Amino acid sequence: MSDAIIQARAVEKFYTQPDGNRIEVIAPTDLDVSAGKIICLLGPSGSGKSTFLRMLTGLSTPSSGEVLWHGKPVGNEPPNVAIVFQSFALFPWLNVLQNVEAPLEARGVAPIERRKRALKTLDTVGLDGFETAYPKELSGGMKQRVGFARALVVEPEVLFMDEPFSALDVLTAETLRRELLELWLSKKMPTSAIFVVTHNIEEAVLLADRVIVLGKNPGRIRSDFEIGLAHPRDRKSGKFVEFVDYIYKIMTQPDAEPANVPGQVRPASTKPPRQKYQMLPHARTAGISGLLEILNDGGGHDDLYRLAEKLAMDVDDLLPIIESATILGFATLTEGDVQITLEGIAFAEADIQARKMLFREAALKHVAILQCIESVLKAKADHSISDEFFHDILDEHFSSDEVERQFETAMNWGRYAEIFDHDPQNARLVLSEPLVEIHPATKP
């Protein structure tokens, strides 16, 4: 494509750790952004969506590969872009007008011209009369309007948006989405393309002319397709639902990792001793229990999409819980359909103490890091070991932020299963008092 504004050529992002170990965040990827389109980049958390956006804008330099704007490397001359941030990123000490004028100041625009352009943009986004207000006096929706105005005032060639509606309540987000579309469709926007990063599938189908779905570990493009529906789009229409279902399926298809294939007995003896630790989804035990109860009460299986709707949850928040249930062997996930297993039913119907036992069994059977922690603790004479040890182990597999999250999840699961206890003051893990291996009913 020669008319592309941005061309990403084999861009890749990885972090090299002190011991030379490489953590790949984004696998080598090609991507073109051309004029006249709204592009939505979808992906679960941890797929490097934001990193990708930052590489395209030149905020972050790829570890290898290059980003070209009109054929020239992005580092040479900063492209004319703007970003709308999830957190708004307004300067709280500047009033609305000053916030919008700030980018023009940076471009050396004279005061009178600056004011004229800022007022015009504020008028476009519906902020008339709020010029002298400070951000803290505004509601979330109004703040994001200021964010839009600040972005539009520089007439960016490509407008980037990083989860622009995620921090807003449902109604406000819907209003702002509609306003954005109106501005774009009526060509009142001085931009030739919009690039939106989001984890909300419906939002993507509602806005996008083209959707790119990222997978994780490492981040890579799993699907890239056009949505040819006319605007305004009807959420209830068959085509719309088809697209949503399609994306759900892509996002929920298990990544090709053995740990994620449910119901399989691990042939532990034949595997090499140093197997890769599976990435634990960041779900808490309470969430897993809740999901299994709902599944069990609802007849044992449900469509993922319907489940998300029933719980009023984003798929991004629901998926980790379902993945956890599949890792533990409590549920299976095929083609967007969640099915509870026999173990899952037993768990859902047990009482608090019995649940802990079942969880413990499942965790020690399926979760590599918990197996490892248990065997190490049992082997040690004092049945305790410092956190550092497991941080070090995880360090070899994950980036440092991810290590924290992995550790936290493992901690949550392990403590619930009463495999070990955590002593935060000394930062040590301690083997729990051996559970009495008897039927829970005979407990005092």
Add this chain to the structure above:
Amino acid sequence: MKKPHGTASLTPYRLWSLLPRLEPARLPDLLMFGAAIALFYGLIMVARTWLGPFTPQVEISRSAWALPAYACLSLLRITIAYVLSLLFTLAYGYIAAYNAKAERFMIPLLDVLQSIPVLSFLPGVMLAMVALFPSRQLGVELGAILLIFTGQVWNMAFSFYSSLKSIPRDMREAARIYGFSWWQRFVEVELPYAAIGLVWNSMMSVAGGWFFLMACEMFVLGSRDFRLPGLGSYLQTAASEGDTRSILWGVATMIAVIVLLDQFIWRPVIAWAEKFKVEQVESSDAPHSWVLDLMQHSRSLAQLKKKALFPLRESLMAYFARKHNATKSESVKSPRNMWIARIAGIAAIAFISYAVARVIAMLAGTTHAEAGELALGLGATFLRVNIALLLGALWTIPVGVMIGFSPRLARIAQPLAQIAASVPATALFPVVLLVLIRLGGGLGIGSIVLLLLGTQWYILFNVIAGAMAIPTDLKEACSICRITGWQRWRKLILPGIFPYLVTGLVTASGGAWNASIVAEYFHFKGQTYFTAGLGATISRASDSGDFTLLLASTMVMAAMVVTTNRLVWRRLYRLAETRFRLET
């Protein structure tokens, strides 16, 4: 005073308005005008004395009439020192925050510098400055100013650095993506973000400046006796003559100056800095200042802003924007800069090694007797500092909690406590000493009282803040569960105020070590009172010009402070942050 502008007929009212008159809106302008004249006069007077010939032994008058001029001179020293501190803070914090290589040694260095007692800098700084301007009064003045500077600067630098480090990523990226120049980023992002921390640390620093003013304006260095006219030297002279009347006059003047400063500088600045708070919703009770209101209504200031400040701001912004846009394609690290950095680094290493070698050579001259004295002094001062902390905590915890739990009491007590706290303890030393001597107590015990005077306020204010921060529902939960008396203290109050208490104790401990120098060694009524202690050793070494002993004792104290910080305070801090945080 509101009149419609449309009616243009020549009424008596219009005629009347042609005459000059004093309408309330003009009053601020007159005040501003008067202030400008006074400032100008002051500048001329100061320039005359400072550039005048060197007079090491100014006769310090004890007449109360000399006090206004003395107060102004002291204030000027503190102001200049503060401005220097601010400039240093901005430069140091900026470099440390943005240069990862420099950061690695600049921050530990700050930690060490912070723990070196101010007075240990005295002989070196003073002699260097006098040597620089041997024939002018300027040398001694600069020396005093630099000393005050060393007492003010470190915590400010640290605050600025940590503010810069904690600017949210999105805010930084917004500045980058919209192409802010270095200057625009500085004035529109970094400085505003750091403002609140800088303001509070500035207040603390200036209060510290008053504390050391006493020592910096008048001191003996070996055979030389330096005196500078000022409030500090006035109080010191009055004290050494035992002139109670003059002491009281001096203390009264100091309190007056501090209250005025509070009303005319700090209140307005705090009220103004409110807009730099990074918060999502507006707080209900924002601080107010009548001076700020007055200034915001002054027409001449508005004119000044419109005619001078605004164009200045514009042209600066435009200049840096042009520069930024012209150079953006160049790579940051030009080979020349790399070479300069490398040479500077090598020079610094060479200098440091030389200094370390000299220090070791010097310390080799320490005798056994001196080493014994140091060890004994360290123990004595350590005991005194901790007893003072303990005593301080013992009375401030119940009182602070009482004030914090009762909004009505807080309204009355807090301003009073603030005034009491802002009176530098050094100014009160003579009074306390007079009483102690009359009672027959020695300086060994007396110095604990003096340390307490200087440091208890930090604990009190933090305890009040901590008690106020305990959520009402926790208090109610305690009442419902019938947790009262000692149980209530143990389960609710002490854990609740713990993080604040630790903060207060850390500040108080640092202050107490530093204050021990002034508290353990005192010239009074022509006699020198002292007691065994590290602070006394430092003071005596400085007095007699014994540099070896000064260096040794300073290093012992700095090492002690840094070690306790690392071993005790930092751990307690971490405990406070992890286990005793009330949020989320």
